[in-house]
Amino acid sequence: EVTEKRITVLYAANGTEPVIRENLTTENKIGVLSGSQSEKDCKDGKIKAQCFTSNVTNLKNFLNSENETIDYFIMDSQYLGSRAEINGTLVDSWGGYADGEVELIYTDLIRGSIVFLNIFLGLVGIFNYILAIPIVVLSFSVLIYGLQLSLEQRRREIAIHRVIGGTQDGLRKMLTSEVIIVSTVAFIGGYFLSIGIVPDLLSAVGFMDFERNSDLAEYRWNNLGIAALIFTIAATIGIAWYYGRTKAKEFLDQEIEEGVKNNTKQNQPRFWLPLISFIIGGFAALEIWIEDNGGWGPIGEDGIITNFITGGLLNIFAPFLLWIGGAIILGKVGAKGPEILIKIFGRTPLLSDIRRGLTNSTSSDTVNRLSVIMLLTLSIVTLAAIQGYTGTDVDERTASADIGADIQVQFVDPISREEAEIAVRDAIDKVNDNEVKEIKSSTSVGTIYPTTKGSSGIVTTYVVFDNSENTLIWDQQSVPNRDIDGSMAKLSNDGFTAGEGAISLLDLPDGDDEVTNSEFEYKITLEYPEYSFRINPNYMFETYELNITNGSLTQNWTSNLTAGSWIVVNNLDNTTYNLTVESIIGNITQPIAAGNNFTLLLEIPPFVEDILNFNVTIDSDNAEQNRFGFEVQSSEPFLEIDYANSTLRETQIKYLGKHIWIPGISATDTNNAILIGENSHRKLVGDERADAYVSTIWFFELCEQGNEDCKKALSKISGEMGNNEIVFSSKDWASSHEDVETNGGLIFGTQGLLSLQFMISSVAVVASAFVFLSLVLDQRSKELAILQAIGASPNQIRKLVLFEILSIIIVSMTLGVLLGIGVAQTFNGFFFVFGYIFQIFLGNATPIDRELIWPWAEIIIVNISVLIAVIIALVLTTRKVLNANLAMILKGE
Numbered sequence: 023e024v025t026e027k028r029i030t031v032l033y034a035a036n037g038t039e040p041v042i043r044e045n046l047t048t049e050n051k052i053g054v055l056s057g058s059q060s061e062k063d064c065k066d067g068k069i070k071a072q073c074f075t076s077n078v079t080n081l082k083n084f085l086n087s088e089n090e091t092i093d094y095f096i097m098d099s100q101y102l103g104s105r106a107e108i109n110g111t112l113v114d115s116w117g118g119y120a121d122g123e124v125e126l127i128y129t130d131l132i133r134g135s136i137v138f139l140n141i142f143l144g145l146v147g148i149f150n151y152i153l154a155i156p157i158v159v160l161s162f163s164v165l166i167y168g169l170q171l172s173l174e175q176r177r178r179e180i181a182i183h184r185v186i187g188g189t190q191d192g193l194r195k196m197l198t199s200e201v202i203i204v205s206t207v208a209f210i211g212g213y214f215l216s217i218g219i220v221p222d223l224l225s226a227v228g229f230m231d232f233e234r235n236s237d238l239a240e241y242r243w244n245n246l247g248i249a250a251l252i253f254t255i256a257a258t259i260g261i262a263w264y265y266g267r268t269k270a271k272e273f274l275d276q277e278i279e280e281g282v283k284n285n286t287k288q289n290q291p292r293f294w295l296p297l298i299s300f301i302i303g304g305f306a307a308l309e310i311w312i313e314d315n316g317g318w319g320p321i322g323e324d325g326i327i328t329n330f331i332t333g334g335l336l337n338i339f340a341p342f343l344l345w346i347g348g349a350i351i352l353g354k355v356g357a358k359g360p361e362i363l364i365k366i367f368g369r370t371p372l373l374s375d376i377r378r379g380l381t382n383s384t385s386s387d388t389v390n391r392l393s394v395i396m397l398l399t400l401s402i403v404t405l406a407a408i409q410g411y412t413g414t415d416v417d418e419r420t421a422s423a424d425i426g427a428d429i430q431v432q433f434v435d436p437i438s439r440e441e442a443e444i445a446v447r448d449a450i451d452k453v454n455d456n457e458v459k460e461i462k463s464s465t466s467v468g469t470i471y472p473t474t475k476g477s478s479g480i481v482t483t484y485v486v487f488d489n490s491e492n493t494l495i496w497d498q499q500s501v502p503n504r505d506i507d508g509s510m511a512k513l514s515n516d517g518f519t520a521g522e523g524a525i526s527l528l529d530l531p532d533g534d535d536e537v538t539n540s541e542f543e544y545k546i547t548l549e550y551p552e553y554s555f556r557i558n559p560n561y562m563f564e565t566y567e568l569n570i571t572n573g574s575l576t577q578n579w580t581s582n583l584t585a586g587s588w589i590v591v592n593n594l595d596n597t598t599y600n601l602t603v604e605s606i607i608g609n610i611t612q613p614i615a616a617g618n619n620f621t622l623l624l625e626i627p628p629f630v631e632d633i634l635n636f637n638v639t640i641d642s643d644n645a646e647q648n649r650f651g652f653e654v655q656s657s658e659p660f661l662e663i664d665y666a667n668s669t670l671r672e673t674q675i676k677y678l679g680k681h682i683w684i685p686g687i688s689a690t691d692t693n694n695a696i697l698i699g700e701n702s703h704r705k706l707v708g709d710e711r712a713d714a715y716v717s718t719i720w721f722f723e724l725c726e727q728g729n730e731d732c733k734k735a736l737s738k739i740s741g742e743m744g745n746n747e748i749v750f751s752s753k754d755w756a757s758s759h760e761d762v763e764t765n766g767g768l769i770f771g772t773q774g775l776l777s778l779q780f781m782i783s784s785v786a787v788v789a790s791a792f793v794f795l796s797l798v799l800d801q802r803s804k805e806l807a808i809l810q811a812i813g814a815s816p817n818q819i820r821k822l823v824l825f826e827i828l829s830i831i832i833v834s835m836t837l838g839v840l841l842g843i844g845v846a847q848t849f850n851g852f853f854f855v856f857g858y859i860f861q862i863f864l865g866n867a868t869p870i871d872r873e874l875i876w877p878w879a880e881i882i883i884v885n886i887s888v889l890i891a892v893i894i895a896l897v898l899t900t901r902k903v904l905n906a907n908l909a910m911i912l913k914g915e
Contacts, residue, residue, distance in 0.1 A: 145856070145859060149856045150772075150775060152338070152852075153772065153775050153776075154775060154779075155342060156342075156345060156402050156405065156779065156845075157402065157778065157779045157782055157783070159346070159398075160398050160399060160402055160782075160783065160786065161782075161786075162261065163394075163395065163398055164395060164399075164786055164790055165258070165261065165262065166261070166265060167391050167394070167395055167794070168790075168793070168794070169201070169262060169265050169266065169269075170265075170269075170391065171391065171794060171797045171798070172797065173197070173201075173265075173266065173269045175797065175800070176197065176273070177273050180193055180197070180270075180273040180274070181273070184274070190274050193270065193273075193274060194267070194270045194271070194274065197266055197267075197269070197270040197273075198263060198266045198267050198270060200266070201262050201263060201265070201266030202259065202262070202263050202266070204262075205258065205259045205262035205263070206259055209255065209258050209259055212258075213254075217245060217246070223774040223775075223777070223778055224774060225774075226773045226774035226777050229407075229410030229411050229413060229414045229773050229776055229777055229780075230410065230777050230780065230781075231414070231773075232777075295347075296346065296347040296350035296351055297347065297351060298347070299343040299344070299346060299347025300343070300344065300347030300348045300350075300351045301347075302336075302340065302343050302344075302347075303340050303341070303342075303343040303344020303345070303347055303348060303844070303845075303848065304344060304348075304844070305340075306336050306337070306340030306341075306343070306344065306848050306851065307340070307344060307844045307845075307847045307848045309325045309326055309327060309333075309336070309851075310325075310337065310340075310847055310848055310850055310851040311847055312325045312326070313325045313851075314847075314850060314871070314873075333851075334855045336851070337848070337851030337852050337854060337855050338852055338855055340848045340851065340852075341845050341848040341849045341852055344841075344844055344845055344848055345398075345401060345405075345841065345845045348397070348401070348841045348844070348845075349394055349397040349398045349401065349841065350394060352397055352834075352837040352838075352841060353390055353391075353393040353394035353397050353834070354390060354393075355833070355837060356390075356393030356394075356396065356397060356830060356833045356834035356837055357389045357390040357392075357393045357830060358833075359393075359829040359830040359831075359832065359833035359834065360825070360826045360829045360830065362829070362833065363825075363829045363833075389798060389830055391794070392790075392791075392794050392795065392798055392830065392834075393830055393833075393834045395787075395790050395794060396787065396790075396791065396831065396834035396835060396838055396888075397834055397837055397838040397841060398838075399783050399786050399787035399790060399838070400783075400787055400834070400835055400838030400839060400841075400842060400884070400885070400888070401838045401839075401841040401842035401845055402779055402783040402842065403780060403783040403784055403787060403838075403842065403881065403884050404838070404839050404841075404842020404843060404845075404846065404881055405779070405842045405845045405846045405849065406776045406777070406779040406780035406783060407780055407877045407880045407881055408842070408843065408846040408874055408875065408876065408877065409772075409776055409846055409849055409853075409874075410773060410776035410777060410780060410877075411875040411877045411880075412846075412872050412873070412874050412875045413772055413773055413776065413872075414773070414875075415873070415875050416870050416872055417759065417762045417763055418728075418759060419497055419499070419870050420762050420870050421755055421758040421759035421762050422495035422497065422685065422755065423495075423497065423500070423683055423685060423686075423689075423870065424686070424753075424758050424762075425495075425685075425686060425753055425754065425755045425758045426467075426494055426495060426684075426685035426686020426687070426721050427465075427493050427494055427495060427685065427686065427721035427722055427723055427755070428722055428723050428724045428725065428727050428732075428736055428754065428755050429446070429721070429722045429724060429736060429739065429740055429743070429752065429753070429754045429755070430686050430719065430720075430721050430722075430752070430753045430754075431445070431446065431719070431720050431721075431722070431743055431749060431751075431752045431753075432718055432719050432749070432750045432751045432752070433445075433718050433719075433720070433748055433749055433750060434718070434747075434748055434749070434750050435718065435748070436716035436717055436718050437716055437717070437718075437720075437748070438714075438715070438716050439464060439466070439715075439720070442464065442720040443461055443464055443722075445743070445746055445748060445749065446461055446464075446722055446739070446743065447460075447461065448746070449739050449742040449743045449746070450724075450739060452742050453735065453738045453739050453742050455734070455735040455738060455739070457725055457729075457731045457732050457734070457735040458724045458725050458732070458735045458736070458739060461722055461723070461724060462492070462493075462723045462724060462725075463489070463492040463493045463722075463723045464493055464720055464721065464722045464723070465486075465487055465489070465490040465492075465493040465494060465720070465721050466487070466715070466717040466719060466720050466721065467484055467485065467486060467490075467494075467684060467686065467687060467717075467719070467721075468484065468485035468487070468703060468715060468717065469482070469483070469484055469485070470483050470485065470550065470703070470706065470707065471483065472548040472549055472550040472706055473548070473549050473550075474528065474546055474547065474548060474549070475546075475547035475548070475549050475672060476547075479527070481524065481527075481528075481548070481695070481696055482524075482691075482694060482695035482696070483548070483695060483696050483697075483698055484684055484687065484692065484695055484696070484697045484698075485697075485698055485699070485700065485702075485703040486510075486513060486684075486697060486698075486699060486700070487699075487700045487703075488514055488699070488700045490510075491506065491507075491510045492723060493721050493722065493723040494685040494686065494721060495685050495727075495755075496510075496685060497683075497685075499682055499870065499871055499873070500681055500682045500683045500684070500685070501519070501679075501681060501682075502519055502678050502679025502680060502681065503679060509678060509679075510699075512676075512678050513678070513697065513698065513699035514699040514700060514701055515699070515701065516673065516674070516675050516676060516699070516701060516702050517675060517676050517677075517678045517698075517699065518546075518675040518676070518677060518678065518696050518697060518698045518699075518702070519677075519678050519679055519680065519681040519696065519697045520677065520680060520681065520695075520696045520697070521680070521681060521682075521692050521693040521694055521695055521696070522680065522693055523693045523694035523695075524693075524694055524695055524696050525680060527694070528546060528696075530544055530677055531544065531677075532680060543676055543677075544676070544677035545674050545675065545676050545677065546674070546675060546677070547672055547673070547674045547675075548672060548673055548674075548675060548698075548702070548706060549670055549671070549672045550670075550671045550672070550706035550707060551668060551669070551670050551671075552668060552669045552670070552671060552707075552708065553668045671705065671706050671707070671708065672705075672706075673702050673705035673706055675698060675702050681697055684697060685721075686719070686721055700712075718750070724736065724739070727755040727756065727759075732756075733755075733756035733759075733760075734756070736754040736755060736756045736757075737754055737756050737757055739754070740752045740753060740754035740757065780880075784884050784887070787884065787888055788884075788887050788888055788891045789891075791831065791888050791891045791892050791895070792891045792892070792894065792895045795827060795892060795895040795896070795899070796895050796898075796899055798827075799823065799827075799895070799896070799899035799900070800899065802823075803902075806819055806822075806823070806900075809822070819900065820900050823896055823899075823900050824896055824900075827892065827896055828889075828892065828893075828896075831888070831889065831892050835885050835888060835889075839881060839885070846874060847874065850872050850874065853872055854872075
């Protein structure tokens with residue numbers, strides 16, 4: 023709040039009739055009582071104020087410094103305390119506050135920026151936490167299933183200890199202490215491994231693509247905070263301890279006879295809950311697939327659910343519902359792998375000798391757990407690989423859409439293609455990189471502003487020239503029907519595309535299918551005027567009041583000129599002063615510094631009756647750069663359009679469909695514009711103007727931008743171009759791609775998290791397949807020994823085990839990959855929701871859709887690794903059973 027009053031008051035001297043401020047004229051003698059000279063604006067006139075030197079408190083006679091009587095005076099509010107000693111009448115006041123208090127409303131930009139960044143970083147953190155959920159759930163699933171399988175091995179041992187006198191407290195402490203010791207050692211190893219690889223994950227510039235960055239070294243061995251460390255310990259060691267204690271209590275509560283059995287009755291989990299989750303997740307995957315493919319049958323591109331909030335919530339939760347529900351439901355299917363393959367191959371010679379052994383298998387519960395683990399891990403491997411490579415592809419597409427070519431150069435002034443190529447060749451020669459020795463191609467994107475026939479509205483029109491596809495990096499997403507070659511060919515044959523805003527403006531169909539399948543051709547006619555100009559006959563020169571007669575028209579400057587120095591010669595009427603043999607000269611004896619603006623340095627109005635002829639001479643020795651211009655002032659335009667001699671060019675163009683963006687041009691600009699080819703451009707502007715085309719922005723193709731050596735060369739050439747004085751800015755694909763990678767493309771940190779998921783899941787699926795399979799086969803050792811005892815040959819045992827386990831693994835792997843594909847599809851909706859939120863914060867960017875990439879090679883490698891681990895586990899475990907003493911196995915020792 024401001025409490026100081028600053029009021030300006032107007033007083034009338036004693037004996038003077040008061041005049042209001044609006045009627046005050048320059049004829050009144052006005053004084054100001056203030057510490058400095060000032061001007062007060064009384065409506066239309068400026069009142070020059072004199073400065074009083076006398077003490078305000080003793081001022082009685084109202085005389086100014088020239089001893090003139092003052093009729094009115096203006097006093098500033100800081101002297102209001104002396105008002106009683108002034109002989110005058112208060113006339114008016116202005117410029118103050120009625121009560122002396124005012125509330126200031128302001129915007130704190132710094133605090134607002136901090137709040138914005140905190141909200142934005144909070145959203146990024148939420149996204150990363152959500153994206154990390156699958157790997158966290160997988161880790162706990164492996165932990166719990168591993169504990170369950172391993173502790174099941176101790177159930178019979180606990181029962182035997184109870185027979186020989188073991189107490190419940192002692193057995194409980196023994197089991198829980200073992201679990202705590204093992205989990206603590208595992209936690210310490212995992213903790214140091216995790217904090218040690220943080221800089222490596224942060225240096226991810228793509229999926230499974232890391233670049234060492236010394237600036238990130240400070241994050242290595244950066245310990246967690248106390249609260250986070252306690253939470254992590256409670257969530258890992260605590261869960262292991264709780265599960266071990268629960269299992270120990272369960273074993274101790276069992277009857278001894280129940281405990282020594284090979285298999286016990288397990289409580290079946292509720293089947294309906296994962297089934298509902300799986301159905302909802304599957305529906306969401308279908309919904310997102312329909313939206314990504316622009317519709318399906320009678321369903322439009324908006325999908326089945328058109329409400330944004332409902333669809334957004336479904337996109338966020340659907341991946342996890344599909345993943346968890348699908349793993350449980352499909353895990354039961356995977357455990358039935360032997361039964362499924364028996365129905366297919368059971369009557370073939372392949373299984374004829376082991377069919378009875380397969381049908382009597384008793385390991386369904388443990389096998390079901392193994393199948394669920396395989397589904398969880400392989401689905402995450404598939405999800406991480408698909409979304410990771412998709413993210414890398416999106417980064418590359420984003421860089422291509424932003425730059426448009428290998429190099430985009432913006433020049434200070436419009437120049438021709440030849441001049442632009444000369445500048446780039448000069449930069450290539452200076453860089454002297456073997457990767458780039460010449461310009462492969464170059465092009466520009468022109469802009470004109472025609473009107474549509476029958477309408478006065480101007481349509482922003484971009485022009486792509488013939489063979490521009492050799493330079494510009496077009497994307498299938500950006501052109502109609504995803505056909506780059508076809509679209510370029512049709513554009514050169516009087517076709518055009520339109521952005522979403524232009525489609526609405528021109529009343530054109532939006533969907534590509536509607537344009538392609540329709541028998542009706544949508545065409546518009548563009549008109550482009552070519553005006554001729556003539557001198558306006560109503561043109562009138564302005565005149566000035568000052569009349570110079572018999573005066574010297576020579577002005578000498580004896581010091582360096584500065585901008586703003588000028589002389590005006592006015593009202594030369596050719597009667598009072600004869601200029602026949604005279605010249606108006608500015609003798610500049612000092613050099614004119616280059617770059618200064620000498621507008622109005624010499625202003626010469628013309629004669630009233632005759633045309634003024636004069637010469638201007640500039641000595642080149644005293645000027646670094648000669649640019650001399652004239653400005654003609656008039657109440658009417660000097661030139662006007664000569665409509666009689668002007669021409670109106672027009673051409674008819676055919677609508678091809680909607681373009682999403684144009685390479686190198688902002689998507690916001692192209693949204694409300696149309697795109698035509700060179701042929702249509704020539705018909706509108708004429709061959710002469712088209713051949714003389716100049717532009718400030720040019721694009722160049724120099725090398726294969728995906729190559730690392732090419733990236734380095736492009737960065738060097740772009741940097742060298744920036745040193746050229748005719749270049750305003752230069753951008754290259756490599757630097758733009760690196761910036762997108764560093765910032766994470768659509769969403770920050772995604773690639774590092776997906777790489778982490780892929781690595782952990784790949785290791786987990788191989789390790790779990792080996793370890794859990796060994797535990798499962800150990801549980802079946804007695805069953806296998808019985809088969810061997812009743813006459814099964816070693817080859818039949820090996821064949822039975824190999825077929826049963828491989829059938830479970832292969833079915834589970836197939837279902838896991840399919841589940842991962844579905845989860846990856848639903849995650850596209852998840853990315854859309856957060857991408858939409860981030861665009862609100864960061865502004866609109868080029869709208870790149872996340873089209874899924876299918877990295878089958880990486881997925882196959884992981885699955886082959888799993889099969890190898892499984893076969894090794896089978897061979898080792900089966901050999902152990904076959905070489906063991908049957909009597910010892912049957913006795914359970």
